Amino acid sequence: xxxxxxxxxxxxxxxxxxxxxxxxxxxxxxxxxxxxxxxxxxxxxxxxxxxxxxxxxxxxxxxxxxxxxxxxxxxxxxxxxxxxxxxxxxxxxxxxxxxxxxx
Numbered sequence: 750x751x752x753x754x755x756x757x758x759x760x761x762x763x764x765x766x767x768x769x770x771x772x773x774x775x776x777x778x779x780x781x782x783x784x785x786x787x788x789x790x791x792x793x794x795x796x797x798x799x800x801x802x803x804x805x806x807x808x809x810x811x812x813x814x815x816x817x818x819x820x821x822x823x824x825x826x827x828x829x830x831x832x833x834x835x836x837x838x839x840x841x842x843x844x845x846x847x848x849x850x851x852x
Contacts, residue, residue, distance in 0.1 A: 757837030758806050760818065762830055766798045777802070781827040788821075803834055
């Protein structure tokens with residue numbers, strides 16, 4: 750994979766505001782995602798404005814060129830539409846994860 754992203758990485762995607770649903774909920778359109786998506790937003794965004802949303806990668810489909818992001822609900826988009834924000838780093842462990850034999 751050219752971008753070297755993996756499971757657990759935090760990525761950003763640019764969304765376009767469709768309309769305000771309620772005072773604190775906005776409907777947005779995500780590139781290559783063919784369903785409406787709503788987010789909580791109390792700022793003064795307007796229709797047509799672009800905003801950046803972040804999510805954690807939960808699945809990568811290299812054959813289809815798509816990634817699934819956890820952004821509240823799971824959202825699957827084309828991998829070319831996401832930008833890496835932060836690489837996942839596994840936690841440091843003092844002890845191994847397996848049991849050790851004690852004599």
